[in-house]
Every structure is written in C-alpha cells, then in structure tokens.
Amino acid sequence: MSIANAVMVVVFIFFNWRVVYAVSLSVLAYYYCFIGKAIDVAFASAIFITLFPFLFSQLFIYLYKQYENKNFSAVIGIYFVIIGLLLPLSTYVTAMTVSFFAGSEPLAMNFMAYSILGGMLTQLSLTPTVLVLFLLVFAKLGYKSKYLEFSEEIRQSKNSSPSHLIWLSTFIVITVIAVSFQNALVIHSLCFVLLILIIFGFGRFGLVQPLLMATIVTLVMLTESLDRVNTLRTLDEQFYGLLVVLAVMITLCYAIAGAVIKNFELLRQQIKLERIDPYTDLFNVKQLEEDLSQYKKAVIVYLDLLPTMSKLADLGYQGKAQLIFQLNNYLTIKNKNVFRCYRPPFSIGILGFAISDENIDTKLNVLVSQLKKFQFYWGDTSVSLVSPTLHCVKITKDDDISAIVSQLCGQPTMLNTNINWIEQESQLVRKVDMLEYIQNVFKNNLFELNCQPYLKLNDNKESAHSFEVLLRINPADGMTQVVTPAEFFPMINLFELESELDCWVVTHTFKLLNEHISDWDKIEKCAINLTAKSLSSPTLAQEILKLADKYEIPLKRICFEITESSALQSEEQAIDTIQVLRRAGCKIALDDFGTGYASFSYLRRLPLDILKIDGEFIRDLPVSETDRLIVESLSNVAKDIGLETVAEFVETDEHINLVRSHDITYAQGYGVAKPRPLKAFLIEIMNK
Structure with a gap:
C-alpha cells in the first residue's frame, strides 16, 4: 500500500489532473x-484515497512554481510540510471517513499514530525515491531534470573520489552484513549506523545517492519489524x-539537506557575484584557473574581437555586451568542445580552452568555421565577426594561468589569420626584455x-592657459627599440611601477614650472595624471605638498587627474589623499569618465571638481545621435553637481561647435592642439 501511495503522489505531480480518473477507477476496481x-465502500475509497493525494500534490505544484527559480531549499521545505506532514494526516482522515461509511467502529488512537x-515515512522516503526513479527514466528519454543536475552539481563541487568511494563501500558492506543477520537487535543497530553514515553524506555526495540509501535502510528496518509484528500479531x-x-x-x-542546499545556493550566488561578469554573464579568469586545474594538458584560446568592435562603435556598451553574450551562447550550444567562455580583464575578446590531444588542430579549425558562420543580431540587422582570429597557447597543470592569459590577450590584432599559435618560451623572453x-x-x-593644451569654450576673451601633462619616451642614442605610450604603460602596470612613474612626472613637472613660469596669471590649470595605485598611498599627499613647497608651485594652478581605467585599491585612502590636496588648493578631475569602474558611483563618493568625458563618446559625435544624447546627459549631470567638464578627442571644428553647444567647459584634442614638448610650450606662453 505504501508503494501504491508513493506512486500515486508521483504520477499526480508529473501528470496533474490527466490521471485522476484512471487512478480513481483503479482504486475502485481494486477494492x-x-x-x-x-x-x-469501494466508491468512497476510490474518492477519498485519491482526493487528498491529488489536492496536496496540486498545492505542492502551485507553491513549487512560485519558488522553483528562487531557491531549492524552499522547495525542500514545502515538500516536507505539504507532502510529508499534511498528506499523511489527511490519510488518517480518509481512513476515518471510509470507516464511517462502512459502518465500522471508530479507529483507535494508536492506529492514528501508526x-x-x-x-x-512513505512520503518522506519512498515517494522521493519513486520520483527520482521517474526522473532517471525520463532522463534516458532526453528529459533534463534541474534537480538531478543540481544534485550532481553539489556532489561534484564537494566530491573527492577516494572519500566518496570509501563512503559508498562502507554503506554496501554494512548493508550486506545487516541483511545477512537474523537477530533484530543487530539489524537495527547496523541500520542506525547506516543512517548516521547517510546523514554524513547528505550534501557532501549529492542528494540522490543518500536519498536512495535512506530508502533502502528504512525498508530493511521496517521489513524486519513487520515480520516480527506479523509473527506476534500485535502492534x-x-x-x-x-x-x-x-x-x-x-x-x-x-533538515540537513535543506541546510546543505541553502549553503550551496549562497555559495553559488557569491561565486556568481565574484566570478561572473554582470553585463555578459561570462566567467572570469579565476573560474578559468579552477576549471583548468582538472586537466594535465590543455590549450587556452583567445578570440580577439577588436576588429569587430572597432567597426561597431555606435553599439555602446549594451550592444557590445549583447554581442559577447550571443557569441557565448552560440559557441556553447554549437560546439561540444566549448564548455564555457570566459571574459578576460582589460581585453576586447573572450577566452576558452580545449583539451590538448592529437585532434586539437581539427577542433580549432571547426571552431573557426563556426565563428565565420556566427551572426550578431541587433535591432533589425545582423552582422558577422570581422576577421576572427584564435590566439592559442598550450599549457600544463603547473603553469601560471594569469600570466599566460595576460600574454595571450596582449597579442597584436592579426587580420586574415585564423589560428595564431604562441610559444610560452618566446613570451617569457619578451617579458624579460x-x-x-x-x-x-x-x-x-x-x-x-x-x-596638450585645452580650449576654454564659451570664452571670447583671451584667458590663461590650461593643459594636460603627457609622458613620452625619448630613446637614447644607440637604442634600437622605440616604444609607444600604448605599449609603455601596460609595461608600467605589469611591473607595478605606477607610483614611481607618478612621482617622476610630478617632480619634473614642478621643476619645469619653477624654471620657466614667471607670471602665474598666464596659467589657469596644469593637469597631471595620477594612477589609482598612487592615490592609495598614504604618503602621496604629503610628498606632493613638499615638492610644491620646494619648487614654489601655487597649487591652485594644479589639477590632478584620476584615471578611471583601473579600480582604486583603497578607496578610503584615496578619498583622504584627494581631500588633503583639495584643501591645499588643487583641483581634482575624473579622467576617462564613462569607460572605467563605476563611473556614476565615483561621482557620488569622490570629492571632484572636473569631469573629463571619455573620447569614445566624442569621436563620433558629428554622426551619432546616441553619443550626442550621452554627452548632453553627462554635461547636465556635471552642471547639476557643480563640476566643470572637459571633452577629449575633439578632432575638428565641427566637434568644437558640438561640444560648445552642450555647455562643455573645455575641449581637448587634435582639433584644438597637438601634443608638444612641455618646456617649449611654457617658454612660448611666457614670451607672449
């Protein structure tokens, strides 16, 4: 009867009202x-025996749908209360009702307890087992169960093969010993040991295996006890x-299963926050390192998307994130060798990996063919990837994945090349160089x-000069290697020399100003860049104040630009540094606004004076209505909170007129003035 009740609940959960009549007729025929x-009596039994399981299964399904996408632990609790507690209670009510219709004596209280x-025990042990068996059968037919997958995910996340094997073997040995004994005390003692073992395994080794084991142990104990009851003919x-x-x-x-599931869900949510990019849903390099740790040899693959992104400047961040999102879905569905894609930091592309074997070249060529067929859908149009190139490097389990990814993503864009193999040794030599x-x-x-001078907009009279200090490499005689700023500054970041470089720039800028500026009224603003790492130094402000005192620099003429391309390592210390500099008279500008870390959040938290709008929003201003709306919005926000604005990448007179129409304070770019040596510029403005 217990098996019948378990099957009845399961078919009601799976098939709802469609099987009610068939089940009722089966019960009627049976009785x-x-x-x-x-x-x-048979008719009453058919009604009441099927009525309560159907009603409670429907109640469970209704509540399940409310929580299925929120958390699994709530579903466990709902099942325990609805099916595990309320349904058995209704079974007793059913028995009382049938007894009443049959004209029998009222059922005893001890019968109610039994x-x-x-x-x-049936609904909490046997019914879930039957449900799992149904799901396993359907899984063979192609049906995917999120609960089986969830159980397997928990098992894999905590499973180590030796401990799992020992746990499973111990259960099997003790179970065989228990069923081979005839002594009830020995059987029950061993079964309680097994239950403790099962409780230990819940969550650690998934949910399905411990559930099936618990059902086996429960049936062994109940079978032995029922044999004794039948022999003695008394309960x-x-x-x-x-x-x-x-x-x-x-x-x-x-209770343990619910706690395990809840902890796992919280851990998975925390991992998602830490390891998944919120815009593209791609995992980061930390997850890549963890996934690669399972394999002795693999090939990391980097798809360079710069050729495509550079042609889609009007997409904005939402469109570019959507491109990466669609590409990730396309690859993981189309290619069985692509387990998941990853988003590398500070790179325009995506990462993946493949198992290194004799078929690796074939796998990569198949991947290239699929990439050439990919279509990105945006609005009413679709576009293909522009010259997709796979940069590949073979790795072993002991390699430094972060360093390799950094090298891999730093490869120059290669057109008309499908696969570019990179040798680690040459990369390491290049790093030493x-x-x-x-x-x-x-x-x-x-x-x-x-x-590079600024142009002060909406100011018809000649005013003091404003400019930004830039750093270039002046190669010595005999140096064959000439490095551009785009190549040089990543080196500075790679070797963590930002603070040393900032100190050099501030010192030598102050020195040149001291040597060549005799009339400070001709200088409105001298802007000097400071990196995020320098701002996190507790000694930076005092060092700047000492240098200003040494070179007699009026700090009200100095503006420090915070580059927003990297996150502040210590925001609290950075704010303290900024406040000390502002009290001394310095202006503070936020550079690259709109492209770095938490732009509007920085506006709210950092004490600022000037906002520099990133050139990405200015470059296509004459032809992009979207960029015009963005620039107008940023200008309005800046005015509302009392900030001046600087537009970067102002290349033409049309750009100048457009940014002037949006009430931008300053314009900077080749349309205003090209970079020039600072010393010559200072001499020039002093001679006017």
Missing part, C-alpha cells in the same frame, strides 16, 4: 473486485518507537614631458 468491498507515522510499543525514531531520523535528513627596457628608461632618465 470492489479484489478486496470484495461493497460498491458504496497511520500518520507510516504515511510520513507493540517497540514497533511504535521504531517508527518514531525513523521519522525523526528522516526529518533530520531533510620588457623589464630590461623599462629599467633602462628609469635608470637613464629617458622620459620626456609633453603637454
């Missing part, structure tokens, strides 16, 4: 034809006590200070 009950406890307190203990143990299993080069530049003082 009338096989048990020999009167037709009215009925409810037996129903609990004694010992049997009742066994039911109570089993019910408590099964309840404990559910870079370190030697950068050290030589510092040792021999090969930096050169340039500047």
Whole structure:
C-alpha cells in the first residue's frame, strides 16, 4: 500500500489532473473486485484515497512554481510540510471517513499514530525515491531534470573520489552484513549506523545517492519489524518507537539537506557575484584557473574581437555586451568542445580552452568555421565577426594561468589569420626584455614631458592657459627599440611601477614650472595624471605638498587627474589623499569618465571638481545621435553637481561647435592642439 501511495503522489505531480480518473477507477476496481468491498465502500475509497493525494500534490505544484527559480531549499521545505506532514494526516482522515461509511467502529488512537507515522515515512522516503526513479527514466528519454543536475552539481563541487568511494563501500558492506543477520537487535543497530553514515553524506555526495540509501535502510528496518509484528500479531510499543525514531531520523535528513542546499545556493550566488561578469554573464579568469586545474594538458584560446568592435562603435556598451553574450551562447550550444567562455580583464575578446590531444588542430579549425558562420543580431540587422582570429597557447597543470592569459590577450590584432599559435618560451623572453627596457628608461632618465593644451569654450576673451601633462619616451642614442605610450604603460602596470612613474612626472613637472613660469596669471590649470595605485598611498599627499613647497608651485594652478581605467585599491585612502590636496588648493578631475569602474558611483563618493568625458563618446559625435544624447546627459549631470567638464578627442571644428553647444567647459584634442614638448610650450606662453 505504501508503494501504491508513493506512486500515486508521483504520477499526480508529473501528470496533474490527466490521471485522476484512471487512478480513481483503479482504486475502485481494486477494492470492489479484489478486496470484495461493497460498491458504496469501494466508491468512497476510490474518492477519498485519491482526493487528498491529488489536492496536496496540486498545492505542492502551485507553491513549487512560485519558488522553483528562487531557491531549492524552499522547495525542500514545502515538500516536507505539504507532502510529508499534511498528506499523511489527511490519510488518517480518509481512513476515518471510509470507516464511517462502512459502518465500522471508530479507529483507535494508536492506529492514528501508526497511520500518520507510516504515511510520513512513505512520503518522506519512498515517494522521493519513486520520483527520482521517474526522473532517471525520463532522463534516458532526453528529459533534463534541474534537480538531478543540481544534485550532481553539489556532489561534484564537494566530491573527492577516494572519500566518496570509501563512503559508498562502507554503506554496501554494512548493508550486506545487516541483511545477512537474523537477530533484530543487530539489524537495527547496523541500520542506525547506516543512517548516521547517510546523514554524513547528505550534501557532501549529492542528494540522490543518500536519498536512495535512506530508502533502502528504512525498508530493511521496517521489513524486519513487520515480520516480527506479523509473527506476534500485535502492534507493540517497540514497533511504535521504531517508527518514531525513523521519522525523526528522516526529518533530520531533510533538515540537513535543506541546510546543505541553502549553503550551496549562497555559495553559488557569491561565486556568481565574484566570478561572473554582470553585463555578459561570462566567467572570469579565476573560474578559468579552477576549471583548468582538472586537466594535465590543455590549450587556452583567445578570440580577439577588436576588429569587430572597432567597426561597431555606435553599439555602446549594451550592444557590445549583447554581442559577447550571443557569441557565448552560440559557441556553447554549437560546439561540444566549448564548455564555457570566459571574459578576460582589460581585453576586447573572450577566452576558452580545449583539451590538448592529437585532434586539437581539427577542433580549432571547426571552431573557426563556426565563428565565420556566427551572426550578431541587433535591432533589425545582423552582422558577422570581422576577421576572427584564435590566439592559442598550450599549457600544463603547473603553469601560471594569469600570466599566460595576460600574454595571450596582449597579442597584436592579426587580420586574415585564423589560428595564431604562441610559444610560452618566446613570451617569457619578451617579458624579460620588457623589464630590461623599462629599467633602462628609469635608470637613464629617458622620459620626456609633453603637454596638450585645452580650449576654454564659451570664452571670447583671451584667458590663461590650461593643459594636460603627457609622458613620452625619448630613446637614447644607440637604442634600437622605440616604444609607444600604448605599449609603455601596460609595461608600467605589469611591473607595478605606477607610483614611481607618478612621482617622476610630478617632480619634473614642478621643476619645469619653477624654471620657466614667471607670471602665474598666464596659467589657469596644469593637469597631471595620477594612477589609482598612487592615490592609495598614504604618503602621496604629503610628498606632493613638499615638492610644491620646494619648487614654489601655487597649487591652485594644479589639477590632478584620476584615471578611471583601473579600480582604486583603497578607496578610503584615496578619498583622504584627494581631500588633503583639495584643501591645499588643487583641483581634482575624473579622467576617462564613462569607460572605467563605476563611473556614476565615483561621482557620488569622490570629492571632484572636473569631469573629463571619455573620447569614445566624442569621436563620433558629428554622426551619432546616441553619443550626442550621452554627452548632453553627462554635461547636465556635471552642471547639476557643480563640476566643470572637459571633452577629449575633439578632432575638428565641427566637434568644437558640438561640444560648445552642450555647455562643455573645455575641449581637448587634435582639433584644438597637438601634443608638444612641455618646456617649449611654457617658454612660448611666457614670451607672449
């Protein structure tokens, strides 16, 4: 009867009302034809025996739909209350009702206890087992169960093969010993040991295996006890006590399972926050390192999307994120060798990996063919990838994945090349060469200070000059290698020399100003860049104040630009540094606004004076209505909170007129003035 009740609940959960009539007729036929009950009793049994399981299964399905996409632990709790507690209670009500219609004596209270406890054990142990068996059968037919996948995900996240094998083997050995004994005390003692072992395994080794084991142990104990009851022909307190203990143990299993699931869900949510890019849903390099740790040899693949993104400047960040999102879905669905894609930091592309074997070239060529067929859908149009190139490097388990990814993503864009294999050894040699080069530049003082003037808009009269200080490399005689700023600054970041470089720039800028500026009224603003790492130094502000005092620099003429291309390492310290500099008279500008880390959040938290709108929003201003709306919005926000604005990448007179129409304070770019040596510029403005 317990098996029948379990199957009945499961088919109601799976098939809803479509099987109600069939189940009712089956119960009617059973009681009338096989048990020999009167037709009215059989009819009442058919109604009440199917009514409550159907109603409670529908209630469970309704509540399940409310929580299925929120958390699994709530579903466990709902099942325990609705099916595990309320349904057995209704079973007793059903028995009382049938007894009343049959004209029998009222059922005893001890029968109520046995009925409810037996129903609990059935619905909490046997019914989930039958449900899992149904799901396993359907899985063979192609049906995917999120619960089986979730259980397997928990098992894999905590499973180590030796411990799992020992746990499973111990269960099998003790179970064989238990069923081979005839002594009830030995059987029950061993079964309680097994229950403790099962409780230990809940969550650690998934949910399905411990559930099936718990059902086996429960059936062994109940079978032995029922044999004894049938022999003695009485339901004694010992049997009742066994039911109570089993019910408590099964309840404990559910409580542990709920706690395990809740902790796993919280951990998975935390991992998602830490390891998944919120815009593209791609995992980051940390997840790549963890995934690669399972393989001895693999090939990391980097798809360079710069050729495509550079042609789609009007997309904006939402469109570019959507391109990466669609590409990730396309690859993971189309290619069985692509487990998941990853988003590398500070790179325009996506990462993946493949198992390194004799078929790796074939796998990569198939991937290239699929990439050439990919279509990105945006609005009413679709576009293909522009010259997709796979940069590939072979790795082993002991390699530094972060360093390799950094090297891989730093490869130059290659057109008309499908696959570009990179040798690690040559990369390491190149890294040593870079370190030697950068050290030589510092040792021999090969930096050169340039500047790029600003144009103050909406100001018809001649005013004081404003400019930004720029850094260039001035190669010494005999140096064959010439490095551009785009190549040089990544080296500075790679070797963590940002603070040293900022100190050099501030010192030598102040020195040049002291040597060549005799009339400070001709200087409105001298802007100097400071990196995020320097701002996090507790000594930076005092060092700047000492330098200003040494070179007699009026700090009200100095503006420090915070580059927003990297996150502040210590925001609290950065704010303290900024406040000290502002009290001393300095202006503070936020550079690259709109393209770095948490732009509007920085506006709210950092004490600022000037907002520099990134050139990406200015470059296509004459032809992009979207960029015009963005620039107008940023200008309005800046005015509302009392900030001046600078537009970067102003290339033409049309750009100048457009940014002027949007009430931007300053314009900077080749349309205003090209960079020039700082020393010559200072001499020029002093001679006017």
